[in-house]
Amino acid sequence: MNWLHYLAEANIYLSIFYLVQWLLMRGDTHYQLKRFYILFGCIVAYILPVLQVGALKPAKEVPVTNYMVYTIPTEPAKIQQQPASVSFKEIAIPSKIAPIIEEPFTFEDGIWYAYLAGVGITLILFLLKMFTLFRLARNKPYSKNRKYKIVYLPGSDEAFSFFNYLFIGTTASASQIIIRHELVHIRQKHSADIMLLEFFKIINWFNPFLYLLQSSLRTLHEYIADEQTASETTDRFAYATFLLNNAYGTGGPSITQSFFTNNLLKKRLIMLNKQRSGKLARLKYLVTIPVCSLLLCSSTLVFSKNYGWFDLDPAKKKMEGRYNSNHLNHGKQKLLKVTQNGVTTITNQLTVNQANGQVLYTANSITEEEKLSLSKKQHMKVEVVEDSTVFTTTDGRLMLPVVGVDGYYQMDHFLHKHINFNASKDERGGLVEVGFGLDNNRHITDAKIVKSGGAKLDALALDGFRSYKGIVNDDPGRNYKIVVYFFTHDYSIFQTDSLSNDPEFAGELIITNYKYPISTTSKGYEYDESPAGPGYIVNGKPQGRVIIYDKNDEGQWYYQNKCTADDFSLLKNKYGYTFPSASTSVIQFMHPENVKKNRLAYIYDATSYLATPYSGQFYNHVIDSVVYPEQAKKALKGGVVILGFNLNGSGMISDIKVEQGGGNGFDEAAVNALQSYKLPVADEAGRHSIAIVFCVAEKKYRPSLNRYLMAGKYVGELAVPDMKPMFKFGRSN
Template identity: 45%
Template sequence: MNWLYYLAEANIYLGVFYLAYCLFLTKETYYQLTRAYLLFACVVSFILPVLQIGALKPVEAAVSTTINYAAPSDTAPDEFIQPIGPVHIKSPAIPHAIITQAVTTTPAVTTPKLAAVAVYHLTPQDYLMYAYLIGAGVVFLMLMIKLSALFKLIRNAKKVDKDNYKLVYLPETNAAFSFFNYLFIGANAHGADTIIRHELVHIRQKHSADIIFLELLKIVSWFNPFTYLLQNSLKTVHEYIADEQTAAYEADAIAYSSFLVSNAYGAGNSSITHSFFNYNLLKKRIIMLNQQRSGTLARLKYLVTIPICAILLCASTLAFSKTYALLDLDPAKVNPVTKTTSNKLTHSRPATIASAELPVAGEIKPSDTVGANTDKVVPIPVDETKPTTTDSPRVAIDATGHLILPAVNYSGYQLLDRHLYKNIHYSYGPDEKGGVVGVSFKLNNDRQITDLKIEQSAGDKLNALALDAFKSYKGVVNDDAGKTLKMAIYFFAGDYSIFREAPGNEVAYSGGLIITNYPHKFAVTSKGYEYDESSGGREPVFKVVIYDKNGGSKWYFSDSVTPADVLMLKDKYGYTFPTNSYLAMESITPGKGYGNYMISGLGVNSYLDEPYTKTFYDHVYNELQYPEKEKAELKASVVLVKFNVDDKGAINNVAVAKTGGANFDEAAVAAVKSFDGTISDDAGQHTIAIVFCLAQNQSRPTVSDSFKKAGYVGELARAEKKSPFTFSKKQ
């Protein structure tokens, strides 16, 4: 509904400009300046909302969290992965983390996809949109009727071509009005010469264009009373202008005023024309005609436009959190914010380190579905001589049909990374291998990029693609001024061997990105906002950064957000913090040049009401068994389970409310039924969605809105494999 917020903001500004006109300018006789002010107000009111001054609203930089884990001593060897370390993982779904020796993981945070069976319900926003469109349609229809009637009049009446206008005679009437270069005058009108002289002022100064512009504005802002008031005021100013110039031909202003009074009985006419006979304006016209002219200093009043624009521009930046701003007049400076958490668990056994020749760390592609699960494969290299899972490995193709992208060291410069992803457009021929371009640059005092250099070449074509994208970045980089940074740009054409071409000393590089011949897919909330999210720690803090479409961003932390923030994130941005999360991992077979095995990782999030996030979640998570047949067939599903909570908090009468398939139903009911604890919830019937996910093909079905009725306590998700670590949001 961004267009609706934009429209509301623009109409507020239109009202402010009109009130300023009423306070300062209505009595002034500089009518041309007044006309210009009113037209300017109509235009600038719709421009200011798409502008902002980012410096008034500093952008917080990306927040980086580091967690170091070793495997718990009771973890079975075949349940634990031994990757190369260190590995830096970044994704909107898989957070920034370091995996050292045994495992370093931070659980993913996902946003559910729209289910194929979801039932759509009209929301209040939908009703508001339909009401707006109906109103706009009615006003548009009324304008068409007025124009049609006017054109019919022109077509049927007698016309005489004059020098710069057409005179249209209206029989048996005393009406007189003009519309563009058509001057209509009744056969019974008295003082025709004076009337024609008056209407010719309207024609020469194109006053009809002003009125049509206001009529179009009324279609867009039909609900705003200031639009109608402004149109009336503009037509009044038009009459003042015409009266002033017509009176100059008369003996004096009093004589012309007397003529107006003696002819103040003309017939009415359309609101889109300028009528000489307008009884409602007669008193104002005579007063202004005989009023003393405004002094020279009175022109300074029109400069009130400048502070109004400045104040509204600041208000647009500070008071409205929006995504429709297109131009930042003064971009914000990034204030670096870093949170570091270190939680190391000891392990009684030494970790197995695989061959150091394999690539390290990487970028995970988020889903391209709005509001969808954003998890992708996390390709962590493992020991090629000893697969770490007993399942048959799967081919390394993600859910979108693209080859899985291996991990590379993530830079952590979100705004720069986003710019590079959106501005490097890579295509390749059948014989191209791709390559790695190493780029170095220095940050000036404003932390902007200078001194760009190619540290590692991949040929003129790829070098140019990388350099051009860096050069076009005008924002700041969240690092120390004066520092020299290096980044690797991996141009991937399907040959994994390029990832063995680490550019020099890997530690010297700040990170890298993988560029493919298809667009990078950013995580997007259900309301159209791009975001990154992450979590970490034994009792992690879930965090999300929401990106404005104008390039700004802001972080939100689950341990510090207020209830109002949580509601705002849900209603405005379409985002909800998960309550539980873990990283499910499966081995897969990569493409040419990589090795025998990589690891497919899926962030599995649950969204549960209290008090189901602790003991109940832990029990069902451990007891839930993924059906073997469906796992082999790469099927995922959702089962809605109903149960009763008695007066003592015990769960009973567990059954299927909505099926997800016979084997899924059996597994879900068995896991919930086996819970023998108590729940501090209201007695009565409740429902819970049990979500079966697959890390192997990155499948996480979405819970239908039709499931979420009275008694619904949320969704609990499990993949085909458990993890050594699960995380719950701090309470």
């Protein structure tokens, strides 16, 4: 129903433009200004609904969202017995298959079909009028001028024009005066105005104000033509007498400019002899500016919609820092629960790929009608559920995963490295709220304690903020507050719900009495990858991004879809970093040997670098089927296995051999996973090799590999973590 909602809003604006014209400009003789106002109002009324001024709305924190993409099968009758393709964070829960619900005929459907019927009838009437004109222009005698064509209507006293065609009856009196009048319509393109209004009338046939606007515009055209024709004659009174004597001539079709408009005769005579409006009267047309401004504000604040595509002044979104307060909050959030073929997925966004494009559903926007449609057409049950936490332990206690946005990445990275929190045995930690300003160069100024957590914690936090000399990617010239949690094991310190409405609140970060493992490249540079996830694809383009920290802790962002060849070369050769093609994420606890006490966790990404044919179904299958050797897992050991294999002409894998073994049971695990893949690979036939890299999440350990030992065409390295993944970021084949 978005189209009808859009039309309803646009027609409200159109009606307001008409009322302003009727109240303020009626009787004014600045005809050209009034013509411009009417046309401007008609067009702008349909533009305003798609415009927004985001700055008028309260700034919202940027949420960390999950995404789910579902692709409709090419043969709808065949439903594959597997879950929908998920391109972002997915939590699968066993469930029963949803029943198929028939989609009923609703009241909204009735409104939609009634609207379409009206459009159809109005369009047919318009085409009939056009056909009548076409037949007259083609079948009647004519004479052709350089700029217009006169069509003679035998035995008729009609006179009207349409674009460059002037139709006149052979029995019409004083034809030269009529021709001069109609030529004004032709020169000023009045027919274009009428055609524009006819188009609007087809799609807005239900709006009476549109018919009134069209009538006002027609009247205005006659005033303009009368004024100019009278000015070309020697006697304005004689022209008025001519109009009066020919009051009963026959008019033409409604889409033309007809000389004989009997119902307008009195108005035309009055306006022809009326005193001209003064120059100051033009100022009233400036009312257009505040009217448009008020309607734009209404478009932003009054109407709740998802077709406000263009934001003229986006709201400044509050950066949350590396730790999203939504994950620490016990307040409930709405999510989508999607069930298909016995598998249930909890997600924030569902994108359905259809033949005519993508359709995006969220927990806040999906309607009951759309749920029924998905159930009927995609055999997919979609429910809106509430969830209080994103991650919980088996005993229900909160875990704190690492999340982030680029606004505070560099500062957060610095503080975690340089604040040394050494808690005593019985110390429970605490909360410190730090206030600071940003100068015009986005450097921290005037750092101070807003809420104390004790002398020790205050000093640690304040020294860290004052020592940071880098930039903060937030609005300069403003004051901010950041909460610093000093965490040991006591969850009661997380108390920031009251700050969520504070306009200065910028987010939270957590300092622990034990250090997070830091991701480093093959050449020793520290880095953080985007929270969007490596290998994330939007409209066929990779959306990965990474921030590389140099030896002075200065960070530089690189966006995969914007990098040049030189950027990729710099990342690889100088920094030792390559964007991954796929990734597997696991939740790794700090102090895993004492999980009953310490629940702080981080997300470890086992990133893979595979050729395109292997980064979709093949990747997902290997990750799901490989069994990490139990003894190696207990010993926190990793390893690399290089496998050689053949692809036949049909793309099937055969003749798997271990080219380089990793020991510790890794060889058998890698071969078994590859042997179990029974689908074709869209790669050229022949001998290939692949590296299966077994990684240790707790130590963020990724074994290095010797590519000189690889045989045949090398297709890349596939990383397998020692824990079962919660999320997979593989491409959809």
